[in-house]
Structures are given as structure tokens and as C-alpha cells.
Amino acid sequence: MVVTDECLEMIAASFRNFQVLRLVSCDGFSTAGLAAIAAGCRHLRELDLQENEIEDCSIHWLSLFPESFTSLVTLNFSCLEGDVNIAVLERLVTRCRNLKTLKLNNAIPLDKLASLLRKAPQLVELGTGKFSADYHPDLFAKLAAAFGGCKSLRRLSGAWDAVPDYLPAFFCVCEGLTSLNLSYATGALFHGMVMDLIEDHGLAVVASSCNKLQELRVFPSDPFGAGFLTERGLVDVSASCPMLESVLYFCGRMTNEALITIAKNRPNFTCFRLCILEPHTPDYITREPLDAGFSAIVESCRGLRRLSISGLLTDLVFKSIGAHADRLEMLSIAFAGNSDLGLHYILSGCKSLKKLEIRDCPFGDKPLLANAAKLETMRSLWMSSCLLTLGACRQLARKMPRLSVEIMNESYPLDSLPDETPVEKLYVYRTIAGPRSDTPACVQIV
Amino acid sequence: MELELGLAPPNYSHGHHQHNLAVDDELSSSSSSSGKRGFREAFGDTTATTLPLFDDGSNDNKRKKPVVGWPPVSSARRACGANYVKVKKEGDAIGRKVDLALHSSYDELVATLARMFPTNDHQVILHGL
Numbered sequence: 009m010v011v012t013d014e015c016l017e018m019i020a021a022s023f024r025n026f027q028v029l030r031l032v033s034c035d036g037f038s039t040a041g042l043a044a045i046a047a048g049c050r051h052l053r054e055l056d057l058q059e060n061e062i063e064d065c066s067i068h069w070l071s072l073f074p075e076s077f078t079s080l081v082t083l084n085f086s087c088l089e090g091d092v093n094i095a096v097l098e099r100l101v102t103r104c105r106n107l108k109t110l111k112l113n114n115a116i117p118l119d120k121l122a123s124l125l126r127k128a129p130q131l132v133e134l135g136t137g138k139f140s141a142d143y144h145p146d147l148f149a150k151l152a153a154a155f156g157g158c159k160s161l162r163r164l165s166g167a168w169d170a171v172p173d174y175l176p177a178f179f180c181v182c183e184g185l186t187s188l189n190l191s192y193a194t195g196a197l198f199h200g201m202v203m204d205l206i207e208d209h210g211l212a213v214v215a216s217s218c219n220k221l222q223e224l225r226v227f228p229s230d231p232f233g234a235g236f237l238t239e240r241g242l243v244d245v246s247a248s249c250p251m252l253e254s255v256l257y258f259c260g261r262m263t264n265e266a267l268i269t270i271a272k273n274r275p276n277f278t279c280f281r282l283c284i285l286e287p288h289t290p291d292y293i294t295r296e297p298l299d300a301g302f303s304a305i306v307e308s309c310r311g312l313r314r315l316s317i318s319g320l321l322t323d324l325v326f327k328s329i330g331a332h333a334d335r336l337e338m339l340s341i342a343f344a345g346n347s348d349l350g351l352h353y354i355l356s357g358c359k360s361l362k363k364l365e366i367r368d369c370p371f372g373d374k375p376l377l378a379n380a381a382k383l384e385t386m387r388s389l390w391m392s393s394c395l396l397t398l399g400a401c402r403q404l405a406r407k408m409p410r411l412s413v414e415i416m417n418e419s420y421p422l423d424s425l426p427d428e429t430p431v432e433k434l435y436v437y438r439t440i441a442g443p444r445s446d447t448p449a450c451v452q453i454v
Numbered sequence: 455m456e457l458e459l460g461l462a463p464p465n466y467s468h469g470h471h472q473h474n475l476a477v478d479d480e481l482s483s484s485s486s487s488s489g490k491r492g493f494r495e496a497f498g499d500t501t502a503t504t505l506p507l508f509d510d511g512s513n514d515n516k517r518k519k520p521v522v523g524w525p526p527v528s529s530a531r532r533a534c535g536a537n538y539v540k541v542k543k544e545g546d547a548i549g550r551k552v553d554l555a556l557h558s559s560y561d562e563l564v565a566t567l568a569r570m571f572p573t574n575d576h577q578v579i580l581h582g583l
Contacts, residue, residue, distance in 0.1 A: 368521075
């Protein structure tokens with residue numbers, strides 16, 4: 009979403025008691041807009057900037073929180089690329105005694121992290137930012153002591169670039185952690201297996217210390233890099249963390265056996281999102297599709313509400329999902345399936361399905377039209393780079409007046425195009441208000 | 455037709471033709487998952503597949519053309535692979551960032567810019583970053 013500095017200035021000027029600003033995946037604004045918020049919102053409790061593109065105007069926006077300002081509970085500026093005045097940040101953190109969530113950006117060095125933690129030992133959630141430095145025993149000791157003082161820390165996120173060296177520094181908080189969100193650096197290819205093992209091992213060590221872990225997210229910081237985690241890390245975590253319910257895991261390879269083991273270990277998963285980096289990757293040992301593994305997940309995890317699948321998959325996996333995933337509400341599919349049957353299994357099964365997003369799968373018009381009524385029981389369907397035609401979408405729109413059928417094709421307007429025209433992106437959702445009037449030029453309602 | 459024997463590392467051929475199919479020809483995605491070779495792989499668009507004995511892996515990065523929007527990691531997390539260009543519209547104080555790595559043609563870039571700067575007739579100036 010586009011947000012401008014003018015919007016932020018207007019918010020700051022208009023709403024005396026403005027408390028919570030949360031911007032996710034927005035762009036179009038700068039640190040000047042943040043400065044307006046800091047200066048104007050005297051009762052701000054949450055400033056939560058998640059994954060935005062923020063222009064750096066070299067404005068020291070943090071300095072604009074007045075000295076009398078103490079109401080902050082959440083401060084997340086992890087997506088900010090520029091530098092921040094650390095002395096100002098320290099004073100802000102010191103005087104905001106109710107601060108529970110602090111997520112730093114990459115500009116905060118590790119030693120400053122330690123001093124921030126000492127000033128805010130009451131933190132419940134911490135984003136460490138870069139967390140990378142050459143190993144130094146003094147810094148290690150500072151960090152360990154600082155983490156040691158944070159008795160309430162439950163959620164930890166950040167980069168992992170130097171984790172092997174500094175891991176033990178936050179062992180003391182591991183015991184209480186319920187949520188871990190780490191992005192890991194991928195190593196050079198020539199390190200090969202050893203690097204993989206260290207990465208998996210590092211994760212396993214963390215996991216075995218965090219036995220109250222409920223949620224784990226592990227991202228690659230370089231998704232196009234050659235090194236990556238393997239199935240071993242996830243198997244270990246599933247074995248060590250009995251309360252683990254939610255996983256987001258990016259890795260380079262997987263096996264059916266590992267997935268079957270994971271499913272046996274953790275029938276309590278409610279959210280299982282596995283992203284094998286390379287599309288169409290089979291079981292790396294047997295070279296088979298990963299149908300059996302994901303089938304085991306849906307058969308074992310009866311409470312599964314969210315699932316993302318990846319790797320080489322045939323229509324069979326969709327048969328299992330359709331039949332067994334009774335509580336599944338959200339499903340994400342990419343580069344999977346062989347035929348229309350795959351989509352048909354999903355739309356004719358999955359009793360609780362609300363949101364379905366599909367890209368680059370060989371699913372065509374037939375299952376969509378045959379299961380049109382199902383779409384009215386769902387919140388939305390997204391399909392991109394599949395085998396849909398404009399004609400089928402027109403038919404769907406005619407047949408189902410309570411659905412809004414939106415198409416995004418590079419060439420528009422669509423009215424003049426023939427039925428055979430392939431649909432690049434489709435978004436369908438139910439509505440009782442009729443077609444919306446604020447579509448941007450790239451979106452057309454059929 | 456020459457017969458070529460080779461032992462390939464895991465995912466050798468997958469990695470190569472998947473990206474071409476996904477990016478260049480969405481309608482053939484079915485052929486890739488059934489294991490049949492797509493048109494491009496059978497008839498020409500393959501880089502020379504020498505025996506892997508001579509392949510030290512240094513070609514891997516060149517061969518991998520990123521698939522748009524995959525893996526599903528937000529651009530904020532992408533440390534490299536992104537190729538950002540700052541775009542400013544005359545009269546607008548705030549520029550927008552465009553990731554050239556996500557565009558495989560000039561037309562796609564123009565379409566993105568048109569979405570970012572909805573307009574009639576303003577000048578759009580590109581600065582390399």
C-alpha cells in the first residue's frame with residue numbers, strides 16, 4: 009500500500025490521542041513522515057514498521073519524540089535502512105518503562121544491543137537486527153549478561169549471521185522463548201555439506217534449549233544463495249519442541265521420510281509452511297515426489313489451519329489434502345500438480361477452506377467452473393500463471409453474481425479480447441456489495 | 455543427434471529448465487512437472503552440459519535466473535539478488551524503488567512504472583542506484 013508523508017503528517021496533526029501505527033509492506037513515505045508522527049503523537053503506544061520501503065531523508069526522526077514522551081509499548085523499525093542516533097534511542101528506551109517490544113534495524117551494532125537490553129530488561133519481544141560481529145570474548149560476556157537480565161523475553165527475531173559464535177549468549181533466555189523468527193545467512197557453495205551441518209546443528213542446539221517454543225520461523229537472508237538448511241534441522245526441532253505449533257521453514261532439500269517423522273513427532277501443528285527453495289525439488293534421496301510426506305502431515309495434524317507446500321508434487325498430494333485437511337483454512341501452492349484433478353480435489357474437499365493461493369500450477373478452467381459454488385464459501389482465491397482462460401472467468405462471473413472476479417493481465421482492456429486469452433492473474437472473492445469502484449488500471453472486473 | 459552421458463548432481467536439470475519455463479512460458483508448466491522435456495529444453499535453449507567433472511559449480515549462479523516472486527520472501531529480507539533502481543517523478547518529492555531483477559522485459563518495467571506513477575504525461579526519470 010502506498011502511504012505518503014502527507015498522510016502521516018495529517019494523522020499526527022488530526023488525532024490527539026493516536027495510539028497505534030502499524031504499517032506493513034507499504035512504501036511512498038520517508039523518515040520525514042516518521043518525524044511528524046514522533047513529534048505530534050504524544051500518546052503513541054505502538055510504532056510498528058514491518059517490511060516497508062522507507063526513504064531515508066537523513067532526518068533524525070527518533071530525536072523528535074519529546075523528552076516528556078514515555079508511552080511507547082512497541083517500537084519496530086527493523087525495516088529502516090539508514091542509521092539511527094543510538095544515544096537518542098537509548099534515552100527513549102530508558103524512559104519508556106512500558107516498552108515490551110523492540111525490533112532494531114541492521115544499523116545497531118551488537119555492543120549497542122547489549123546496552124539497550126540492559127536499559128530495557130522488561131522486554132517481552134526483541135528483534136536483534138543484524139546480530140553479527142567478529143567473535144570477541146568481552147562482547148560475548150556483555151551480551152550474555154544483558155540477555156541474562158531479560159527475564160520476560162518470550163519472542164526473539166533477527167538475523168543469524170554470526171549465531172554459532174554468539175549462540176550461547178542467549179541460551180539463558182531460550183528456556184522461556186515461545187517464538188523464534190530467524191533469518192540465516194547462506195554460505196558459499198564450496199563449504200558444501202559442512203556448512204549445511206553447522207546450520208542445521210545450530211538450529212538443533214537452539215531448538216533443544218527452547219523447549220517451550222510454540223512458533224518458529226527460519227528465513228534465508230539470501231534466497232538465491234547456494235547454502236541452506238536441510239530437512240535435518242526441521243526434524244530435530246520437531247523432536248525437541250513439544251509445544252511447537254507453527255512453523256515457517258525455508259530449506260534446500262527434503263525427504264518424504266523426514267516429513268513423515270515430523271508428522272509423527274508433531275501432530276499438534278496448526279500452521280505448517282515449508283518452502284523448498286528450488287521449485288519442483290523431489291525427495292533428494294529417492295528422487296520421488298514429496299506427496300507421501302505432505303500427506304503424512306495432513307493425516308497426522310488434524311488441527312492444521314494453514315499449510316504451504318513446495319517441492320515436486322503430483323495430483324496425489326491434493327487428493328490427501330482434500331480428503332484429510334478438514335480444519336484447513338489457508339492453503340498456498342506453487343509449482344505443483346499435474347492436471348485439473350489437483351485443483352478439483354482441493355475445491356471439492358477441504359471443508360473449512362477460506363483462502364487459497366496458487367501460482368504456476370497446471371490447473372485449468374474445468375475444476376474452477378465445476379466448483380464455482382465452493383468459491384462462495386471461501387474468502388478468496390488467487391491463481392496466477394496457471395492455465396485459465398478469459399472465457400472461463402467470464403462464465404464464472406455470469407454464473408456467480410455474488411463473486412467478484414478480478415483479472416490482472418498486462419494487456420487491457422479485456423472486453424475486446426477473445427475467450428481463449430490466457431489469464432495471468434485471477435483474484436476471486438465473495439461480495440454482497442457488488443463490484444468495487446476503486447480498481448487500479450491493472451485490475452479489471454469481469 | 456549426439457548421445458551424451460553424464461552423471462549430474464541432484465537437481466541439475468530441474469534447476470535449469472524450471473526457471474525458463476516458469477518465467478518464459480507459463481503455459482508449459484504442466485510439461486515440466488510430468489518430467490517431459492519442454493520445447494525449449496529439447497530444441498535448444500540449454501547451456502552446454504559438459505560432464506560435471508569439469509563443472510566446479512561456478513556456472514550455477516549464472517544459470518539461475520530468479521523466478522518472479524519466488525521464493526516467497528519479502529524484498530525487505532532479500533540481501534542480494536535484488537537490483538534496485540530509484541525512480542523519481544518530476545514534481546514528486548518521494549521516489550519509488552523498483553527491483554529490476556523482478557522484471558524480465560522492458561514492457562514489464564514500463565507496466566510496473568505505470569502502476570507506481572499513475573498519470574497522464576508526467577516525465578519519469580530513471581537513476582541507477
